[in-house]
Amino acid sequence: LAEILIGIDLGATNVRVGALTPSGEMLYVDETELDAEGSSQTGLELIARMVTLVMAQTAGARLLGLGIGSTGPTDPMRGVILDPGTLPGWRNVPIAAFLSKRFEAPACLENDADAAALGEYWMGVGQGMSRLYAVTVGTGIGTGFVVDGEVYRGENGFHPEGGHQIVDPSGPECYCGGRGCWESWASGSAIAQAAQRVLELWLEHDRQEASGAPVIGQYTPQSILLQMAGGDPARVEAKFVTKAARQGDPIAAAVIRAASERFATGIFNIIMLFHPDMIVLSGGVMRSSDLFWRDVERVRAAAQVSVPAQRIQIKPAQLGYYAGVYGAAYAAWRRFHGSGRPVSSANASTDGR
Amino acid sequence: LAEILIGIDLGATNVRVGALTPSGEMLYVDETELDAEGSSQTGLELIARMVTLVMAQTAGARLLGLGIGSTGPTDPMRGVILDPGTLPGWRNVPIAAFLSKRFEAPACLENDADAAALGEYWMGVGQGMSRLYAVTVGTGIGTGFVVDGEVYRGENGFHPEGGHQIVDPSGPECYCGGRGCWESWASGSAIAQAAQRVLELWLEHDRQEASGAPVIGQYTPQSILLQMAGGDPARVEAKFVTKAARQGDPIAAAVIRAASERFATGIFNIIMLFHPDMIVLSGGVMRSSDLFWRDVERVRAAAQVSVPAQRIQIKPAQLGYYAGVYGAAYAAWRRFHGSGRPVSSANASTDGR
Numbered sequence: 001l002a003e004i005l006i007g008i009d010l011g012a013t014n015v016r017v018g019a020l021t022p023s024g025e026m027l028y029v030d031e032t033e034l035d036a037e038g039s040s041q042t043g044l045e046l047i048a049r050m051v052t053l054v055m056a057q058t059a060g061a062r063l064l065g066l067g068i069g070s071t072g073p074t075d076p077m078r079g080v081i082l083d084p085g086t087l088p089g090w091r092n093v094p095i096a097a098f099l100s101k102r103f104e105a106p107a108c109l110e111n112d113a114d115a116a117a118l119g120e121y122w123m124g125v126g127q128g129m130s131r132l133y134a135v136t137v138g139t140g141i142g143t144g145f146v147v148d149g150e151v152y153r154g155e156n157g158f159h160p161e162g163g164h165q166i167v168d169p170s171g172p173e174c175y176c177g178g179r180g181c182w183e184s185w186a187s188g189s190a191i192a193q194a195a196q197r198v199l200e201l202w203l204e205h206d207r208q209e210a211s212g213a214p215v216i217g218q219y220t221p222q223s224i225l226l227q228m229a230g231g232d233p234a235r236v237e238a239k240f241v242t243k244a245a246r247q248g249d250p251i252a253a254a255v256i257r258a259a260s261e262r263f264a265t266g267i268f269n270i271i272m273l274f275h276p277d278m279i280v281l282s283g284g285v286m287r288s289s290d291l292f293w294r295d296v297e298r299v300r301a302a303a304q305v306s307v308p309a310q311r312i313q314i315k316p317a318q319l320g321y322y323a324g325v326y327g328a329a330y331a332a333w334r335r336f337h338g339s340g341r342p343v344s345s346a347n348a349s350t351d352g353r
Numbered sequence: 354l355a356e357i358l359i360g361i362d363l364g365a366t367n368v369r370v371g372a373l374t375p376s377g378e379m380l381y382v383d384e385t386e387l388d389a390e391g392s393s394q395t396g397l398e399l400i401a402r403m404v405t406l407v408m409a410q411t412a413g414a415r416l417l418g419l420g421i422g423s424t425g426p427t428d429p430m431r432g433v434i435l436d437p438g439t440l441p442g443w444r445n446v447p448i449a450a451f452l453s454k455r456f457e458a459p460a461c462l463e464n465d466a467d468a469a470a471l472g473e474y475w476m477g478v479g480q481g482m483s484r485l486y487a488v489t490v491g492t493g494i495g496t497g498f499v500v501d502g503e504v505y506r507g508e509n510g511f512h513p514e515g516g517h518q519i520v521d522p523s524g525p526e527c528y529c530g531g532r533g534c535w536e537s538w539a540s541g542s543a544i545a546q547a548a549q550r551v552l553e554l555w556l557e558h559d560r561q562e563a564s565g566a567p568v569i570g571q572y573t574p575q576s577i578l579l580q581m582a583g584g585d586p587a588r589v590e591a592k593f594v595t596k597a598a599r600q601g602d603p604i605a606a607a608v609i610r611a612a613s614e615r616f617a618t619g620i621f622n623i624i625m626l627f628h629p630d631m632i633v634l635s636g637g638v639m640r641s642s643d644l645f646w647r648d649v650e651r652v653r654a655a656a657q658v659s660v661p662a663q664r665i666q667i668k669p670a671q672l673g674y675y676a677g678v679y680g681a682a683y684a685a686w687r688r689f690h691g692s693g694r695p696v697s698s699a700n701a702s703t704d705g706r
Binding site: 130131143154155156158159160161162163164165166167168169170175176177178181265268269272273274275276277299301302303304305306307308311312 | 513516652658
């Protein structure tokens with residue numbers, strides 16, 4: 001056992017740290033809950049302890065480098081976590097420099113969606129794909145575009161936010177500045193909120209009837225979805241909606257249908273704008289990707305009228321929760337040891353910034 | 354005068370052929386009308402005569418290569434024009450091999466939108482831009498994405514059709530297979546057709562009034578736009594609509610407003626999905642880009658809420674009609690003589706295919 005890479009996936013609620021060989025074998029992986037409200041100092045020390053623990057399991061191996069995939073926004077060029085809304089205590093945190101100094105090895109940082117995309121390219125479903133477009137549908141929608149193993153970066157290294165392309169401007173306003181963007185229609189939050197709004201209206205109607213108001217129309221006497229949330233619309237989660245939709249709950253089914261249709265519009269746009277070799281779908285909502293598949297296939301067939309869309313593979317991700325760990329390790333390998341052109345020459349190394 | 358490149362821009366109605374130095378100086382350029390209904394044999398001979406003529410003006414210079422930018426779809430990897438709807442007589446035409454053999458120099462083919470983008474990168478407004486996204490708004494909407502001087506290509510070398518991203522599904526069905534795509538809202542044809550529909554309704558109303566039907570509401574007694582079209586809605590062109598809008602014609606103004614809003618949505622999406630250094634706007638409709646600018650600036654300011662959108666330059670193209678000639682010449686230079694990685698190693702050369 002000669003050489004290892006450390007891959008770190010830093011999310012809003014969990015940290016995962018893995019030790020991998022340069023050929024992509026995961027030797028050991030650890031996971032810990034993170035206090036999202038805590039300070040970055042506490043968080044960095046937690047991560048450092050996890051790295052030490054994981055490295056102890058691979059005693060004697062030489063550390064080739066550390067990669068971090070982090071909830072954004074990040075500055076991958078400088079290796080700095082900027083100001084993630086999901087980690088309010090982390091602001092301008094030079095995590096790559098911190099880990100590089102602590103472990104005396106080069107370290108680099110990627111946005112989590114990019115890390116997940118790299119993971120699927122390296123060891124997942126996207127192996128050998130020259131142009132791999134990854135879409136992660138969880139609380140939000142994150143996108144990562146990997147071209148010949150390199151993360152596509154925008155101006156000044158900025159990570160594009162493909163999850164905020166507008167797919168139907170009749171949708172809700174979003175914090176992104178747009179109205180009816182992909183995330184506002186099809187993310188887990190969007191699905192939960194849409195269901196919450198309908199259930200609240202429904203309960204209001206019930207209350208009016210109970211108070212003696214005249215009955216207008218016929219309503220379903222019970223909602224499986226509302227039962228799942230213990231009778232409180234505010235407690236509805238996206239996973240309840242997908243589950244209730246499968247059981248035939250009409251509100252849940254209508255919400256999923258609306259989300260699925262707009263999700264597919266976003267896929268249509270990725271086909272038209274990027275024409276990648278493969279689109280890979282991951283994230284919590286995509287664990288129910290079968291509910292979205294009919295619309296995805298519909299838009300691909302529609303696009304085939306004018307472009308060779310059927311040649312584009314559209315697949316669920318393979319690496320699940322660990323895509324980010326794989327991808328972060330691969331980013332470090334590729335940047336510091338790979339034969340390809342480095343992803344960036346300006347990232348943190350051992351200079352202790 | 355030692356070495357020249359030939360750039361050819363093959364459109365549905367015109368052919369332009371230019372002789373350029375490797376440093377981008379246009380020495381001579383010729384333009385001829387093309388019979389869009391004619392055969393490819395006739396067309397190829399016309400182009401060959403134009404090349405001979407242009408080369409005669411630069412007598413003694415060594416021909417480094419020929420580049421063609423052609424109305425699509427094309428196969429840039431094999432240098433073959435596939436089956437352009439706008440040139441029905443051109444089907445599977447190996448134009449690169451034809452010109453290469455005839456002029457004993459390497460030749461390559463690009464999609465016209467890609468050629469225009471390369472031209473602006475080489476000698477126009479996009480010089481030095483690492484990621485240049487070009488949008489041509491004419492009869493349709495074409496897009497080209499140039500990364501460090503190379504055309505971005507999709508799977509199997511396919512040219513992405515960014516003009517068919519869906520921006521508002523409440524729009525018309527398009528031949529692309531989608532509904533409410535960019536082109537169906539904001540292209541010259543879309544603008545003309547939207548105005549035609551409104552004018553037809555308006556004339557129908559006039560006829561009903563004339564036949565003694567009761568008058569419903571107040572209507573503008575005259576339309577500048579209809580006058581421009583000689584009273585026949587079917588003869589309305591996009592340029593009439595922009596002109597009439599400037600003169601205060603309410604129908605024209607409403608049509609431009611709707612188109613401008615959806616054009617800007619497409620720009621918002623390019624910002625979110627690509628985050629390029631620059632977006633360059635060209636084509637007939639963009640000669641009136643001032644009419645669209647307010648909405649473009651509005652969406653850029655909106656996007657700035659979540660991403661550094663104001664850093665992205667959005668500019669009108671500089672090379673006008675000749676962008677394609679410049680870009681085609683640059684494609685040949687870069688592919689056969691440039692220092693960069695060749696755009697494709699599989700394109701036609703002097704092997705006489």
